[in-house]
Amino acid sequence: DGGITQSPKYLFRKEGQNVTLSCEQNLNHDAMYWYRQDPGQGLRLIYYSQIVNDFQKGDIAEGYSVSREKKESFPLTVTSAQKNPTAFYLCASSTPKEQYFGPGTRLTVT
Amino acid sequence: AQTVTQSQPEMSVQEAETVTLSCTYDTSENNYYLFWYKQPPSRQMILVIRQEAYKQQNATENRFSVNFQKAAKSFSLKISDSQLGDTAMYFCAFMKIRNQFYFGTGTSLTVIP
Numbered sequence: 001d002g003g004i005t006q007s008p009k010y011l012f013r014k015e016g017q018n019v020t021l022s023c024e025q026n027l028n029h030d031a032m033y034w035y036r037q038d039p040g041q042g043l044r045l046i047y048y049s050q051i052v053n054d055f056q057k058g059d060i061a062e063g064y065s066v067s068r069e070k071k072e073s074f075p076l077t078v079t080s081a082q083k084n085p086t087a088f089y090l091c092a093s094s095t096p097k098e099q100y101f102g103p104g105t106r107l108t109v110t
Numbered sequence: 111a112q113t114v115t116q117s118q119p120e121m122s123v124q125e126a127e128t129v130t131l132s133c134t135y136d137t138s139e140n141n142y143y144l145f146w147y148k149q150p151p152s153r154q155m156i157l158v159i160r161q162e163a164y165k166q167q168n169a170t171e172n173r174f175s176v177n178f179q180k181a182a183k184s185f186s187l188k189i190s191d192s193q194l195g196d197t198a199m200y201f202c203a204f205m206k207i208r209n210q211f212y213f214g215t216g217t218s219l220t221v222i223p
Contacts (some may be wrong), residue, residue, distance in 0.1 A: 033211070035213075040119070041215060042215040043201065043213040045211070088214065092155075097162075097204070098157060098160060099203070099211055101147075101159075103154050104154070
């Protein structure tokens with residue numbers, strides 16, 4: 001079955017630690033995205049990538065980093081510089097006509 | 111800049127009744143796509159319906175239909191015969207060419223038995 005996987009579903013980290021969220025897709029899509037979701041704020045774009053080895057900052061990229069070494073994979077690193085990292089993170093990929101989402105990762109930093 | 115506005119943070123509807131969720135957007139583009147996504151308590155984002163801006167005919171998917179007013183930049187979602195499983199957060203989204211998506215802040219819909 002084609003789709004997007006994100007792991008793990010729940011992630012807990014101590015403040016000051018970097019953490020990497022996984023996102024893998026087997027839909028053969030060129031474009032991939034990372035969103036952050038907070039209550040009452042909808043989806044905010046962190047980073048997106050239109051093609052392998054290329055990515056652009058979204059609206060809230062500060063404190064985050066990404067890589068796109070393979071078409072299938074677009075991992076997101078939440079660094080210690082991100083002041084409020086606790087949130088729900090959604091990965092997506094898209095065709096020119098539609099966006100597909102993974103199940104999300106809930107990150108809690110204490 | 112593109113923006114998507116959903117002015118109804120919360121709505122409720124009686125089971126089997128009809129409800130309309132509002133969405134407006136702002137863009138200078140002429141070719142684009144509009145979407146409604148549903149996010150149930152599982153938090154999985156599910157595509158409900160898609161509208162292509164160059165098509166004048168309103169999109170429909172079973173109990174879901176849209177009222178697309180391009181000149182007014184309005185894109186409302188009508189849910190007919192509401193079911194308990196329709197309880198979810200609904201997001202309006204805009205996509206312009208080159209795969210850039212923009213989302214509204216969402217409307218939380220509760221279907222009351």
